[in-house]
Amino acid sequence: MNPIKYIFFLTSFALLFIFDGNSQGLPELPATANKMIDSLIEQMNLEEKAGQLTLFTSDIDVTGPTMRDNYKEDILKGRVGAIFNAYGADYTRNLQKMAIEETRLGIPLLLGYDVIHGHQTIFPIPLGESCSWDLAAMEKSARIAAVEASAQGLHWTYAPMVDIARDPRWGRVAEGAGEDTYLGTLIAKARVKGFQGDNLNAPNTILACTKHFAAYGAALAGRDYNTVDMSDRVLREVYLPPFKATVDAGVATFMTSFNDLNGVPATGNHYLLTDILRDEWGFKGFVVTDYTSINEMVAHGFVANNKEAGLEAINAGVDMDMQGAVFYDHLVALVKEGKVTEDRLNEAVRYVLEAKYRLGLFNDPYRYCSTEREETNILSAEHRAAARDIARKSMVLLKNENQVLPLKKNAGTIAVIGPLADNKKEMIGSWSAAGDGNKAISVLEGIKNAVSDSGKVVYAKGSNINDDSLDFIQEAVDVASTSDVVVLALGEAALMSGEAASRADINLPGVQLELAKAIQETGKPIIVVLLNGRPLTINWLNENASAILEAWFPGTEAGNAIADVLFGDYNPSGKLTLTFPRSVGQVPLFYNHRNTGRPISENKYTSKYLDVPNTPLYPFGYGLSYTTFSYSDLRLNKQNLTMNDSLNISVSVKNTGKVKGEEVVQLYIQDVVGNVTRPVKELKGFRKIMLNPGEEKMVEFVIKPNDLAFYNQDMSFKPEKGEFKVFVGTSSEDVKEALFTLQ
Numbered sequence: 147m148n149p150i151k152y153i154f155f156l157t158s159f160a161l162l163f164i165f166d167g168n169s170q171g172l173p174e175l176p177a178t179a180n181k182m183i184d185s186l187i188e189q190m191n192l193e194e195k196a197g198q199l200t201l202f203t204s205d206i207d208v209t210g211p212t213m214r215d216n217y218k219e220d221i222l223k224g225r226v227g228a229i230f231n232a233y234g235a236d237y238t239r240n241l242q243k244m245a246i247e248e249t250r251l252g253i254p255l256l257l258g259y260d261v262i263h264g265h266q267t268i269f270p271i272p273l274g275e276s277c278s279w280d281l282a283a284m285e286k287s288a289r290i291a292a293v294e295a296s297a298q299g300l301h302w303t304y305a306p307m308v309d310i311a312r313d314p315r316w317g318r319v320a321e322g323a324g325e326d327t328y329l330g331t332l333i334a335k336a337r338v339k340g341f342q343g344d345n346l347n348a349p350n351t352i353l354a355c356t357k358h359f360a361a362y363g364a365a366l367a368g369r370d371y372n373t374v375d376m377s378d379r380v381l382r383e384v385y386l387p388p389f390k391a392t393v394d395a396g397v398a399t400f401m402t403s404f405n406d407l408n409g410v411p412a413t414g415n416h417y418l419l420t421d422i423l424r425d426e427w428g429f430k431g432f433v434v435t436d437y438t439s440i441n442e443m444v445a446h447g448f449v450a451n452n453k454e455a456g457l458e459a460i461n462a463g464v465d466m467d468m469q470g471a472v473f474y475d476h477l478v479a480l481v482k483e484g485k486v487t488e489d490r491l492n493e494a495v496r497y498v499l500e501a502k503y504r505l506g507l508f509n510d511p512y513r514y515c516s517t518e519r520e521e522t523n524i525l526s527a528e529h530r531a532a533a534r535d536i537a538r539k540s541m542v543l544l545k546n547e548n549q550v551l552p553l554k555k556n557a558g559t560i561a562v563i564g565p566l567a568d569n570k571k572e573m574i575g576s577w578s579a580a581g582d583g584n585k586a587i588s589v590l591e592g593i594k595n596a597v598s599d600s601g602k603v604v605y606a607k608g609s610n611i612n613d614d615s616l617d618f619i620q621e622a623v624d625v626a627s628t629s630d631v632v633v634l635a636l637g638e639a640a641l642m643s644g645e646a647a648s649r650a651d652i653n654l655p656g657v658q659l660e661l662a663k664a665i666q667e668t669g670k671p672i673i674v675v676l677l678n679g680r681p682l683t684i685n686w687l688n689e690n691a692s693a694i695l696e697a698w699f700p701g702t703e704a705g706n707a708i709a710d711v712l713f714g715d716y717n718p719s720g721k722l723t724l725t726f727p728r729s730v731g732q733v734p735l736f737y738n739h740r741n742t743g744r745p746i747s748e749n750k751y752t753s754k755y756l757d758v759p760n761t762p763l764y765p766f767g768y769g770l771s772y773t774t775f776s777y778s779d780l781r782l783n784k785q786n787l788t789m790n791d792s793l794n795i796s797v798s799v800k801n802t803g804k805v806k807g808e809e810v811v812q813l814y815i816q817d818v819v820g821n822v823t824r825p826v827k828e829l830k831g832f833r834k835i836m837l838n839p840g841e842e843k844m845v846e847f848v849i850k851p852n853d854l855a856f857y858n859q860d861m862s863f864k865p866e867k868g869e870f871k872v873f874v875g876t877s878s879e880d881v882k883e884a885l886f887t888l889q
């Protein structure tokens with residue numbers, strides 16, 4: 147046994163420690179661990195150190211533009227310390243074996259993967275999940291993802307993506323939690339907790355990675371990878387809070403973003419990676435780049451070559467190079483030339499070794515490669531049930547004219563039509579990790595399962611997702627004509643959202659609208675089920691369909707979850723977390739905008755379009771239920787709030803319909819006059835409550851002066867005295883209003 151391996155063995159019993167999920171940030175390591183890591187760093191040569199800072203993709207999955215053929219040789223040479231896109235208990239065990247048994251120091255590999263919304267049991271896309279406003283459910287979905295991923299040898303996921311995004315053209319809105327900072331912050335924390343659990347040392351928890359740092363969601367014109375220019379105020383108020391919250395929640399790693407921010411690429415951005423992340427927030431994990439984003443600083447025009455790019459990256463605060471091989475090629479020379487200090491190098495190596503330590507890999511490098519857990523955990527009945535539950539919670543009922551929904555299971559013939567009706571593959575959406583679309587339930591299957599023998603279900607494709615062939619429409623019209631009701635499954639292909647999937651036009655693709663219009667001619671009621679990764683412009687459907695259910699990409703249990711909602715086995719409770727515009731020309735369109743000096747009015751010279759109203763088609767926070775809720779008695783316990791006090795806000799919510807249902811009661815606040823202009827509304831709280839028919843509940847919120855703080859002209863973050871409006875209601879637009887003064 148070599149000396150290092152011996153030290154690992156001797157100390158392995160003393161190395162266990164508990165990750166406290168409630169504490170501020172990553173917990174300190176015990177002294178024994180620090181000693182072991184110090185001694186290891188002392189024995190490493192420069193190449194081995196650069197190796198620990200190098201991450202290469204395997205060829206099991208492809209998530210970026212470049213591949214490397216010889217990554218296995220690099221492992222054997224100790225030149226790569228981490229691999230991504232490889233999973234499977236046996237496969238990862240073999241990779242690990244190379245690092246442990248065949249390299250000089252036997253340092254275990256770190257194995258990462260994009261486990262974004264489930265590993266093999268696929269949950270709804272994150273945008274969908276966010277519409278549940280159910281933090282416990284989102285934590286659970288991340289927990290299950292970690293249980294499955296960790297059984298297949300994975301230690302590290304590249305999630306959560308916490309980029310606030312306000313532009314539905316950007317395909318990556320599918321991966322985030324929508325447009326709102328307050329909600330996005332809570333979701334970010336819940337997901338970190340889900341992946342990392344309470345104890346990173348447990349073999350079923352994995353490192354989370356908060357990404358993409360920072361402001362990637364504001365890519366100009368919604369085009370992926372595009373540049374970002376924004377004020378420090380907007381950066382800090384809107385985009386950074388979810389990132390900071392994950393640091394406080396103990397996230398173990400951070401990923402840089404592809405964009406530049408105010409002219410400086412995020413991957414070479416000292417202000418972001420060191421001044422804010424390390425010095426202000428005290429982050430103690432390691433920072434990985436996005437896929438070749440060091441190299442891309444050359445194309446940005448920020449540096450002349452890869453070597454300079456590597457220098458900027460490491461000195462800005464990057465610790466690990468994803469796939470770029472820049473640290474691999476140049477870091478040793480940069481240190482020898484004195485451009486990078488050995489202290490900085492050692493610091494980065496230490497962060498990486500600490501992560502491996504926290505996972506218990508020095509104790510047992512194979513603890514995550516479990517063929518037994520692989521067999522029992524993956525796609526278990528329990529995991530599928532959880533996926534079905536959160537899928538139905540994620541769906542948003544956008545329209546339900548004359549209560550056409552829920553459908554009766556024995557109500558005659560149901561025609562299930564549309565390019566996404568008899569489709570399994572697309573149901574799991576983009577970034578579906580090791581998910582297999584063939585294991586998903588299609589809309590047609592789900593409806594057939596639900597109806598069973600009580601009704602008749604017929605099917606026609608109607609069109610393809612995204613081409614101009616009208617060949618299938620007549621058959622669909624014939625099928626619809628002989629039916630009592632049509633369920634029309636429309637939307638996007640999975641890969642029309644996600645990375646590198648921006649769209650300038652966010653209408654239904656292909657001839658799907660023509661299909662809908664032809665079906666409408668039959669006079670049959672149309673229930674549209676939308677499957678898509680972003681808000682679409684659906685004015686015609688809104689005017690002409692009888693009902694619209696936004697199902698997003700619901701995951702493995704898609705069809706069953708959709709049927710649960712369509713037939714009323716589940717009463718929909720989802721609320722939009724991203725605004726639906728009427729026209730793509732309105733975007734970015736978001737609820738918490740600031741006012742102009744000429745707010746819209748009849749007067750010509752006000753801020754508006756000639757051809758479209760300013761309002762969205764469906765606002766943030768909107769979503770219907772099969773029951774109705776009435777709001778009354780909005781009360782504040784005081785009119786004047788002092789700086790050391792708190793304000794109690796209460797409202798009475800009653801279920802005025804015939805079935806029990808859940809409502810997301812939303813609290814918004816406006817600071818009427820500010821030292822800098824303030825948004826017309828900002829979400830400051832919400833409660834999801836269940837009410838039986840006729841039942842009434844009092845919902846309470848507490849607001850403290852600090853909840854009203856913002857960055858003023860001096861960039862100090864504090865609340866300002868003056869008048870505030872309080873809004874409580876069922877969406878950002880449908881609210882009751884009250885006033886108070888902060889003194």
Ligand code: NOJ
Pocket residue numbers: 209210260304357436437645
């Ligand atoms: C690029 C994406 O931007 C990032 O989110 C992902 O984690 C990496 N590729 C790795 O696949």
